[in-house]
Amino acid sequence: MAVSWLARLAARAPVPVFPALGMRGEEALYRLALSPDIKRVDSPRHASLLLVAGGVPPSMQQALRRVHDQLPAPFTTLWYRSAPLVELPQAAVTTVDSLDALPGALVESHGRLLRNTVGRSPRLLPDAPPHPWQGLGDDGHGGEGMMGGVPYGRPMAMPPTADLRDGLALDILTFRLGPFFPLWPPGFEAEVTLQGDIIQQFSVRSSPFPRALAPVFHEARERPVAIAVLERARARHHLQALFHALHLAGLEDLARHALRLADTCPSGDIVLLAKWFTAFERRLRRRGFFVLHLPKCGALRKKQAESQGGFAARAAGIERDVRAEDDGYRRLAFSMMTQQAGDTRARWRQRLAEIAQSFDLAARAQRDDMHTAQTDAVETPRGAWHDTRPKDTSHLLEDLLPGLEWGEALATLASLELAALSPWPREEPAETPEEGAA
Amino acid sequence: MILDQLVWPLTWVLAALVLGPYLLAVLDGLVARSLGPTRGPGIWLAPLSRGAWWLIQHTNVTEAPDGRAWRLAPALYLALAAGGLALVPWSRTWVATDIATSLVLWGSIEALATVVIFLQGWSANTHLTLVGAYRYVALGLSYILISMFVLIGVALPAESLALTQVITSQQELWNVLRQPLGLPLFLIVGLAITFRGPFNLADSTDLAGGTSADVSGAQRLVWEFARSAMLVAFSGIATTAFLGGWLGPWLPGPLWVAFKMLAVLALLAWLGPAFARITPERCVSLMWVVLLPLAFVDLIWAGVEALL
Amino acid sequence: MELLVLFVILILSLAAGLLLQWWPGRHHPMPTYPQRAPFLGGGLPDTHAWSRFHVRYYPMALLLIAFEMEMMFMYPWAVVYVAQGMKAVMEMGMFLAILSVGILYGWREGVFRWQ
Numbered sequence: 001m002a003v004s005w006l007a008r009l010a011a012r013a014p015v016p017v018f019p020a021l022g023m024r025g026e027e028a029l030y031r032l033a034l035s036p037d038i039k040r041v042d043s044p045r046h047a048s049l050l051l052v053a054g055g056v057p058p059s060m061q062q063a064l065r066r067v068h069d070q071l072p073a074p075f076t077t078l079w080y081r082s083a084p085l086v087e088l089p090q091a092a093v094t095t096v097d098s099l100d101a102l103p104g105a106l107v108e109s110h111g112r113l114l115r116n117t118v119g120r121s122p123r124l125l126p127d128a129p130p131h132p133w134q135g136l137g138d139d140g141h142g143g144e145g146m147m148g149g150v151p152y153g154r155p156m157a158m159p160p161t162a163d164l165r166d167g168l169a170l171d172i173l174t175f176r177l178g179p180f181f182p183l184w185p186p187g188f189e190a191e192v193t194l195q196g197d198i199i200q201q202f203s204v205r206s207s208p209f210p211r212a213l214a215p216v217f218h219e220a221r222e223r224p225v226a227i228a229v230l231e232r233a234r235a236r237h238h239l240q241a242l243f244h245a246l247h248l249a250g251l252e253d254l255a256r257h258a259l260r261l262a263d264t265c266p267s268g269d270i271v272l273l274a275k276w277f278t279a280f281e282r283r284l285r286r287r288g289f290f291v292l293h294l295p296k297c298g299a300l301r302k303k304q305a306e307s308q309g310g311f312a313a314r315a316a317g318i319e320r321d322v323r324a325e326d327d328g329y330r331r332l333a334f335s336m337m338t339q340q341a342g343d344t345r346a347r348w349r350q351r352l353a354e355i356a357q358s359f360d361l362a363a364r365a366q367r368d369d370m371h372t373a374q375t376d377a378v379e380t381p382r383g384a385w386h387d388t389r390p391k392d393t394s395h396l397l398e399d400l401l402p403g404l405e406w407g408e409a410l411a412t413l414a415s416l417e418l419a420a421l422s423p424w425p426r427e428e429p430a431e432t433p434e435e436g437a438a
Numbered sequence: 439m440i441l442d443q444l445v446w447p448l449t450w451v452l453a454a455l456v457l458g459p460y461l462l463a464v465l466d467g468l469v470a471r472s473l474g475p476t477r478g479p480g481i482w483l484a485p486l487s488r489g490a491w492w493l494i495q496h497t498n499v500t501e502a503p504d505g506r507a508w509r510l511a512p513a514l515y516l517a518l519a520a521g522g523l524a525l526v527p528w529s530r531t532w533v534a535t536d537i538a539t540s541l542v543l544w545g546s547i548e549a550l551a552t553v554v555i556f557l558q559g560w561s562a563n564t565h566l567t568l569v570g571a572y573r574y575v576a577l578g579l580s581y582i583l584i585s586m587f588v589l590i591g592v593a594l595p596a597e598s599l600a601l602t603q604v605i606t607s608q609q610e611l612w613n614v615l616r617q618p619l620g621l622p623l624f625l626i627v628g629l630a631i632t633f634r635g636p637f638n639l640a641d642s643t644d645l646a647g648g649t650s651a652d653v654s655g656a657q658r659l660v661w662e663f664a665r666s667a668m669l670v671a672f673s674g675i676a677t678t679a680f681l682g683g684w685l686g687p688w689l690p691g692p693l694w695v696a697f698k699m700l701a702v703l704a705l706l707a708w709l710g711p712a713f714a715r716i717t718p719e720r721c722v723s724l725m726w727v728v729l730l731p732l733a734f735v736d737l738i739w740a741g742v743e744a745l746l
Numbered sequence: 747m748e749l750l751v752l753f754v755i756l757i758l759s760l761a762a763g764l765l766l767q768w769w770p771g772r773h774h775p776m777p778t779y780p781q782r783a784p785f786l787g788g789g790l791p792d793t794h795a796w797s798r799f800h801v802r803y804y805p806m807a808l809l810l811i812a813f814e815m816e817m818m819f820m821y822p823w824a825v826v827y828v829a830q831g832m833k834a835v836m837e838m839g840m841f842l843a844i845l846s847v848g849i850l851y852g853w854r855e856g857v858f859r860w861q
Contacts, residue, residue, distance in 0.1 A: 006490045012479040013487035020788075036477040043647040043785055045498050045654040048491070063788030069780035072496045072654040114494065127778035129501075130790075152502035153779070157797030171797035175565055181787025183644055189789060196800030197569045197718075198860070248644055250635070250715035253473035292636055293714035405860050406569055407717050410644045447751055448758075455759065497771045501782045502794060513763025520759035524752050535752040542821055560796075564784035568795045576803040579810045586817050593824040651785055656767045664763065719860035722806060726849060726858055734842060741835055744828055 007114040014039040015110040018047035020067055021186035023209045024426075025054025028080045028102060030240065033247075034259055035103040042182045044071045048110055050121070053080040059206070060187070061085065063178045065124045074120045076113050078106060091119025129153030160195070172200060179206060183248055183410055185419055188394065199409050202401040207392045210422035213237070213380055218425045220378040221385065227328055227365035227372055228270070231358040235273075236265035237381040238311075238355045245348065245414040246284075249293040254284060266428075270366055274359040281352055290345055297404055298412030299343040300396070308393050309383025312416060315350035316342030322384045327373035332364050344408075347415040382417050392420035447534035450692075451524050455516075458523070458670030459663050460485055461700065465707040473711060489659055497655035500562050508561035512657055515554045515664035522547050522671030527602050529684045529691030541589050541599040544675055548585055551631050551668065552578030555640055558661065559649030570648030573718050574633060574640035580725035581630040587733035588620045588627070591740030592679045601675070605683040612682040616743060619736035621680045623729060628672045628706055632665050635710035639718055673702035805857040809848060816845055 015038050019029050028051065032038050041047050044067055056064050065085065068077065076092050077084070080102055084093045096105045113120065131150040157171040174193045179186070187209035193201035214233035219225050239262035246255035257280060264273060284290075300308060305316035313320055314337065321336045323329045337353050339346035364370075372378075376386070383390040396418065401409045463485030470476055478484050499505075524534040525544055537543065552575060559571025593599050595616070596607035604613075614621045626637075633640040641648040650658060677683055677698040684691030716724070784791055801807075820838065827834045852858065 006494060009483070009487045010490035010494050011487075012483065013491050014476075014478055016491070036475050041647075042643055043651045045652055045785065046647065046650075046658070048495070060788070066780060066783065066790075067785075067788045069778065070783065070785055072498050072777070072781065073774075074495070123778050123780060125778075125780040127780070129779050130783075152794070154501065154791065155793050157793040157795075159798070170800040173565055173568075173791075173793065173795065173797055175784075175786050175791040176789030177786050178788030178790075181789075182646060184787070189787075194565075194569070196802050197573055198800070198802065250638060250643060251711075253470075253711065256474055287712060288636065288714040288716075292716040292720065295717055405718060406573075407642070407644045407715075411717075443747055444751055444754070448754060451755055452758065493770050496774045496777070497767065499777050499782050500784065501779070509764065509767055512767065513760050516763040517756045517760040520755050521752060524755045533748075534755065535748045537748055539821075545817075563795050565786065565791060565795045566784070568799065572799055572801060575801075576806065579803070579807055583810065583813050583817070586820075590817075590820050590824045594827050597828050598825055599821060646785060646787075656770045660763050660766050719858070722803060722860070723858045726806070726809075727853055730849065731846070734846070737842075738839075741827065741838075745831060745835070 004115075007116075011111045011114045015049060015106050016041045016047045017049045017051050017106055018042075018044040018067075018071065019051045019053055019182065020056075020064060020180040022052060022054030022056040022060075022082055023187070024081070024212060025052075025186055026240070027099060027426075028053035030243070030259055030262075031099055031102055032106075033243065034256060034263070037107050038103055047071055048075050048113060049106055050075060050077045051080060051106065052077065052082045052084075054186070054209075055082050060179045060189075063180060063189075066178075067180045068121070069123050069125050071121075074113055076109055076119065076121050078109055085124065087124055088121065089119060092121040160200075170195060174201075176205065183244075184413065185209070188418075190397070194406070197406045199401050199404055199406065202398050202409075204394045204398060207394045208419040210392075210420040211382070211417075212422040212424060212426040213382075215425035215428060217378055217380050217385070220372055221375055223375060224328070224371040224373065227332065227370045228362040229266075230372065230378075231362035231365065232265045232270070234381050235277075235355045235358040235362070236262045238351050238358075239265065241381075241414075241417065242348075242351070242355075245411070246289070248410060248414050249289055251284075251287055251289065254280070254287065254289075270359060270363045274356070274363060277356060277359055281356070284352070290348070293411065294345045294348055294415075295404075295408040295411055296341070296343050296345055297408050298400055298415070299341060299346075300400070304396055304399070305342055308396065308416070309390060310379075310381065310417065311350050311354055312342075312347055313383070314354075315339045315347040320384065322374075322377045322379035322386075325374065325377075328365075328370050329361070329372070332361055332370060334361065344412045344415045351415075380421065382419075382421055385421070389421040389423065392418060394418040447524075447532070450528065450532075451520065451534045454523055454670070454674075455520050455667055458699070458703075459666030462666045462670060462703050462707065463488075465700075465704050466710075469707050469711060489663075492654075492659035492662075493656055495655040495658075497657050498652055500564050500652050503563050504561040507557050509657065511554050511558035511561060512660035512664050514557070515551065516660060516667055518547050518551055518554060519664055519667035519671045522668070523674055525601055526671070526674035526678055526695065527605060527683055528695050530602075532692065533602060536602055537600065539599045540601040541593055541604075544601075545582070545586050545589070547671075548627075548631060549582055552582070555633070555649065558653075559640065562649075562652045564652045566645045566647075566651045567649050567653075570640050570642065570645045570651070573645075574649070576718055576722050577630055577633070577637055577639050577725070580722055580730075581627045584623055584725065584729050584733045585627040585631075587730075587737050588623050589679060591617055591620055591733075591737045594737075594740045594744040601678045601683075604679055605685060608682045608685060612680065612685075614680040617680075617736055617740050619732055619739065621676065623733055623736065624676055624680065625702075625706060625709065626729065628669060628676065629709060631672060632669045634665075634669070634706070636713040636716045637721065638715050639721065642715055644715075669706060670699070670703065673699045673706065676702050802860050805852065805855075809852050809857060812848060813845060816841055 130153045179189045185208035189206035242258045305313040467481035525540045527533040556571045559567045596604040630637045681698045686694040
């Protein structure tokens with residue numbers, strides 16, 4: 001009796017969802033973030049629904065099982081464009097294939113979970129400690145000594161040097177931060193060694209999933225495309241990256257605003273978009289995104305910047321942009337922009353400047369119906385695409401992140417685009433008619 | 439007699455302890471609504487439905503926590519907030535705890551808050567929560583000084599450390615006008631003590647929830663409630679020290695205190711989501727190199743002003 | 747009397763906090779080991795988290811202790827300040843100035859840097 005009114009009250013709150021992103025899962029995340037009925041949480045402990053969006057490769061299924069088991073009861077799972085784990089019972093699995101139906105399905109699942117009419121997900125992994133430790137002694141204590149053995153199933157942290165006489169060597173913590181860490185690109189797994197909260201070592205175990213670009217970038221390598229469409233897609237890509245960085249910075253409302261701007265990019269009124277973006281950039285500055293949050297660390301060296309390409313290279317002062325060699329762009333008086341510092345702040349300044357530049361180019365190109373001239377190379381938001389697609393560069397982090405404090409390291413990661421480009425373009429939803437006057 | 443001196447102040451403080459965080463949650467909802475579209479059960483029901491979900495969800499356990507300390511931490515934070523709220527004078531005669539050194543007691547409550555927040559993160563024995571706890575202590579050690587210098591500046595014209603005397607000293611002019619640097623600095627301390635907004639180093643998003651990353655269910659409810667309760671207590675002290683407490687025409691004292699507290703809470707609720715989260719290094723530099731000298735200036739100003 | 751009220755308030759709120767955490771979970775089963783593992787996005791930790799954590803702000807904490815001692819002196823000083831007049835200003839001014847030199851020194855020595 002008491003449970004039912006409490007459950008009915010709880011069902012009315014925004015649904016806490018933990019998104020575990022697989023390949024091509026970001027579109028679900030962007031749809032969730034804009035839905036006011038759904039609260040996206042950063043830890044599975046805060047969630048009632050595990051949303052698995054996008055295919056999870058078999059190598060990461062054990063990690064998915066671990067995350068699945070970390071949600072506290074009661075919870076259930078929802079699978080968007082993803083094959084559910086076979087050991088889950090049918091009652092605890094809901095599959096959704098349409099993006100528009102996703103928020104509604106989440107709300108419905110949460111409501112049914114609370115009213116006990118949908119199955120609660122069982123635990124997948126066996127209830128056993130990581131190492132057996134109980135029962136070695138009379139009181140069930142385990143382990144073989146002060147700093148040896150496995151107390152409560154895991155060893156204790158040890159200092160990095162073998163020489164224990166040096167009392168100043170403090171302990172290090174090593175752990176693998178897995179593919180479903182919400183503040184990272186999906187699919188990125190790394191082994192992190194922390195001393196205090198400064199990263200001592202960072203080794204990549206699994207690169208992030210390849211990112212899919214808008215189809216217009218792929219078309220631009222076959223035939224001339226309208227510059228307006230290309231620049232709109234570029235701005236959209238950067239705005240979606242900005243969404244992640246703003247979520248990391250704690251500016252949730254600005255993050256949603258960036259996402260809404262990104263959604264209006266393909267078909268919105270370009271002049272209006274440019275105006276909104278200028279106002280948005282002003283708000284970003286006033287709210288302390290640069291001054292308070294972005295660190296001045298994570299500067300790329302010359303060679304690293306060259307191998308990275310794209311806006312990161314231009315932020316480091318390397319003047320390389322395929323658009324500068326394109327006749328169509330030259331007629332629009334395209335001028336390359338660079339920054340000097342090459343660190344995290346410079347990269348975000350560069351990106352914001354490039355978004356504004358994209359809007360400006362798109363406005364003028366749309367007016368004159370300009371097209372690109374060359375088809376052998378295209379400047380993607382990730383870098384120049386000549387013959388081979390931009391490759392994965394996550395090994396850069398192994399050099400860049402050690403010595404940085406945790407928050408700074410994550411901000412640096414969010415400012416870089418490290419994933420390789422996927423050979424297949426993003427699936428665009430059905431074209432909506434052009435809104436607003438050109 | 440015992441009714442007057444024990445029961446009434448007790449019920450009043452406990453009522454404020456329950457209502458205050460609820461009203462703060464409603465204010466938070468209002469601020470969120472102004473920042474973007476929200477849906478859900480409406481601002482009055484939203485905090486209750488969030489709390490209902492936390493009550494239904496099971497409380498999490500980690501592999502090898504310090505169980506007692508972990509469960510005690512939110513309850514201790516709540517007790518500290520209640521202690522702070524007990525110091526607030528609601529009218530000339532209506533104070534739950536009227537001691538001669540109430541400012542010192544508030545200072546110790548602020549200091550113990552750092553301990554309690556660290557305990558919540560440390561006891562869980564998980565990696566991200568541990569980093570959150572240690573990171574917060576840097577902020578915790580810095581805000582204490584600023585708060586104390588500002589409050590001592592308030593105590594100078596009152597010639598006493600008792601909050602009741604502080605109010606009486608504001609009869610001609612409130613301290614917010616007499617010592618203009620005091621309230622802005624004190625509000626920053628308020629954001630720091632409840633790790634809200636730009637100072638959210640403890641429960642931040644880059645640690646997937648920080649000290650709360652492995653906390654779920656009823657413990658989360660008590661933790662969030664205690665955070666809000668601490669902000670309510672803080673706003674009570676801010677009202678007393680800077681906005682004249684129960685001083686005001688026409689309306690009875692307690693009503694004035696409630697209004698002023700709500701005003702301070704609204705301001706803090708608005709400031710919270712307004713700024714990006716500051717990095718720990720910049721935070722420590724800001725507190726020690728900018729805000730602490732400003733607190734000195736405020737103290738000197740208060741001293742000069744008290745002698746004139 | 748006031749301290750009794752404060753004590754009662756503290757005890758009551760502590761008890762309420764503990765009860766509110768314990769009561770909804772009194773029949774809940776103990777979570778399984780996989781649920782209790784630390785959240786690391788699906789990854790595994792090598793060790794327990796408890797360790798000799800390198801606290802980067804240790805020098806700042808020492809500076810804090812110095813200022814705390816000054817604060818202890820300022821509490822009674824604030825009460826007699828108006829009565830004592832300029833003498834009190836001079837004394838505290840000297841104390842503050844000496845400690846401010848400490849902050850300046852610490853700043854130049856990188857005490858506030860996070861390394």
